[in-house]
Amino acid sequence: MQPVGAAVPLRVDIAEKIFRSAQGVSVTALQDLSFEVRQGEFACLLGPSGCGKTTTLRILLGLDKDFSGSFQLPEGGSNRIAAVFQEPTLLPWRTVEQNVRLALPKGLRTKNLDGLFDTLGLAGMRSLYPAELSLGLARRAALARAFATEPAVLFLDEPFASLDERTAERLRHLLLTVWSARPTTALMVTHNLREALMLSDRIIVLAQRPARVLGMFDVRLPRHYRNPQVMSDLLRSFHQKFPGVA
Amino acid sequence: MTAPDTGDRAPGAAADSQSGLATAVAPVLTVAVSLLGLCLLWGLAANAWPSRAFPGPGQVWQVLLAEAANGDLFYHLGATLGRVAAAYVIAMVVGSVIGVFLGSYRRADRFFSPWVILFLNIPALVVIVLAYIWFGLNEAAAVGAVAVNKIPNVVVTMREGARALDPGYAEMAAVYRFGPFDRIRHVLLPQLQPYLAAASRSGIALIWKIVLVVELLGRSNGVGFQIYLYFQLFDVAAILAYTLAFVAVMLVIELLLVQPVERHATRWRRRPA
Ligand SMILES: Nc1ncnc2c1ncn2[C@@H]1O[C@H](COP(=O)(O)OP(=O)(O)OP(=O)(O)O)[C@@H](O)[C@H]1O
Ligand SMILES: [Mg+2]
Numbered sequence: 001m002q003p004v005g006a007a008v009p010l011r012v013d014i015a016e017k018i019f020r021s022a023q024g025v026s027v028t029a030l031q032d033l034s035f036e037v038r039q040g041e042f043a044c045l046l047g048p049s050g051c052g053k054t055t056t057l058r059i060l061l062g063l064d065k066d067f068s069g070s071f072q073l074p075e076g077g078s079n080r081i082a083a084v085f086q087e088p089t090l091l092p093w094r095t096v097e098q099n100v101r102l103a104l105p106k107g108l109r110t111k112n113l114d115g116l117f118d119t120l121g122l123a124g125m126r127s128l129y130p131a132e133l134s135l136g137l138a139r140r141a142a143l144a145r146a147f148a149t150e151p152a153v154l155f156l157d158e159p160f161a162s163l164d165e166r167t168a169e170r171l172r173h174l175l176l177t178v179w180s181a182r183p184t185t186a187l188m189v190t191h192n193l194r195e196a197l198m199l200s201d202r203i204i205v206l207a208q209r210p211a212r213v214l215g216m217f218d219v220r221l222p223r224h225y226r227n228p229q230v231m232s233d234l235l236r237s238f239h240q241k242f243p244g245v246a
Numbered sequence: 247m248t249a250p251d252t253g254d255r256a257p258g259a260a261a262d263s264q265s266g267l268a269t270a271v272a273p274v275l276t277v278a279v280s281l282l283g284l285c286l287l288w289g290l291a292a293n294a295w296p297s298r299a300f301p302g303p304g305q306v307w308q309v310l311l312a313e314a315a316n317g318d319l320f321y322h323l324g325a326t327l328g329r330v331a332a333a334y335v336i337a338m339v340v341g342s343v344i345g346v347f348l349g350s351y352r353r354a355d356r357f358f359s360p361w362v363i364l365f366l367n368i369p370a371l372v373v374i375v376l377a378y379i380w381f382g383l384n385e386a387a388a389v390g391a392v393a394v395n396k397i398p399n400v401v402v403t404m405r406e407g408a409r410a411l412d413p414g415y416a417e418m419a420a421v422y423r424f425g426p427f428d429r430i431r432h433v434l435l436p437q438l439q440p441y442l443a444a445a446s447r448s449g450i451a452l453i454w455k456i457v458l459v460v461e462l463l464g465r466s467n468g469v470g471f472q473i474y475l476y477f478q479l480f481d482v483a484a485i486l487a488y489t490l491a492f493v494a495v496m497l498v499i500e501l502l503l504v505q506p507v508e509r510h511a512t513r514w515r516r517r518p519a
Contacts, residue, residue, distance in 0.1 A: 061420075062421075085414070089414050089418045091415060092436075092515075102432055131514065
């Protein structure tokens with residue numbers, strides 16, 4: 001399938017990001033963080049908890065402008081971005097379907113979402129309110145919202161955190177299914193190595209805070225070849241390349 | 247405004263409306279029985295101490311019917327209700343805008359906080375008198391004075407509401423590029439709803455009491471004007487008739503307008519099991 005999106009890949013070049021607390025303590029969250037994500041590529045940012053992954057995503061999403069450095073998102077065409085946050089962040093006073101449609105640009109508000117809802121197993125839940133969903137279902141709704149907008153770049157921040165392993169595994173497969181239907185340039189944050197090896201084309205390994213790139217790990221194998229045997233080989237070669245990383 | 251599918255209807259709305267009707271009727275019934283009990287007590291007391299200054303419910307009812315028959319009642323009720331509605335809308339809109347602004351910008355809040363406290367403590371009577379002196383004995387001055395009395399309360403409540411806003415929703419709206427109208431309607435107002443409801447509740451009660459004072463001091467119609475008139479005539483039955491008629495109107499508004507609107511606005515909350 002032909003990759004959809006814009007011509008320029010995602011390019012990140014953040015020199016420094018410092019948090020200053022009210023007490024005057026300053027924390028350097030990011031330092032000399034630079035990497036690229038190629039067109040139509042699914043990349044993972046892998047790093048230990050608290051190293052600055054969410055901070056990086058917030059900068060790329062335009063939610064935090066107080067940093068030095070620059071980044072470049074695809075220009076022209078559909079330059080929309082979409083995000084799946086660490087929490088599902090659905091509007092509790094709107095139904096699942098309304099939550100998805102509200103995120104769509106005006107011209108697409110009435111588009112047919114049956115296929116997407118079916119794929120994600122949400123067909124019967126469109127008219128439920130978020131309070132009536134389990135966390136797993138709410139995360140699926142957040143995925144539906146992100147994919148429905150047909151973004152040029154998709155950002156995901158630990159979208160499967162705090163789920164039990166079976167549910168997380170199911171959701172990973174669902175994510176792959178919807179993503180394969182329309183391979184979007186994607187950057188996913190995780191601290192789960194197995195998850196990164198299973199989903200991504202390339203893993204960007206981050207150091208402890210302040211986050212900077214330790215190295216890249218390319219997973220060239222098509223995803224349907226990544227069976228348990230292959231996964232343990234991948235794990236082994238990852239550990240050879242990055243001995244210190246979990 | 248939005249696509250048909252983003253309409254506010256959930257399936258099972260038909261099934262809900264029946265139990266909805268039951269829950270709407272039950273409080274009305276309770277209120278009716280409770281008020282009947284109060285009337286009975288009043289009648290007994292008026293019988294025990296008969297006086298021109300303390301008419302029984304029967305007498306008041308007679309006056310009420312007479313005033314209704316010659317149309318005076320509805321004319322004056324209407325005038326007062328119009329002022330209450332106008333002052334309420336102005337106070338809620340202006341107070342909400344100021345309150346959300348102060349709640350969102352800490353420095354502005356620190357600067358204007360003393361102003362809010364000042365206005366909160368100016369007696370209603372002073373505002374009314376000054377409004378009449380500065381702007382003349384006209385409708386705008388009357389309604390404006392009432393609104394100014396209520397605005398600081400709304401500001402304080404809505405400022406709390408704005409402080410409690412979840413930035414996560416605003417960030418989600420920014421990432422997905424919600425327009426300003428969608429942000430207000432789907433992100434801001436639902437979060438502020440409990441605070442709007444609280445401000446409304448205390449607002450209507452306060453406003454209508456101040457409206458009566460405004461009418462007494464500088465208007466030639468409305469319930470306040472009538473009460474002043476009958477005070478000079480020492481006609482307690484008429485005073486009570488007008489008061490009760492207006493209280494009844496406010497009660498009907500509360501039951502038929504405020505509560506259903508609130509139920510609709512909170513339908514997404516999980517029902518307590
Ligand atoms: N608003 C803030 N003010 C001050 N410090 C912050 C703020 N946000 C994050 N930090 C600090 O920046 C560092 C990176 O935080 P960040 O949330 O990006 O980590 P993370 O990699 O996403 O961790 P996790 O995997 O636990 O989500 C942390 O040490 C955190 O304490
Ligand atoms: Mg994080």
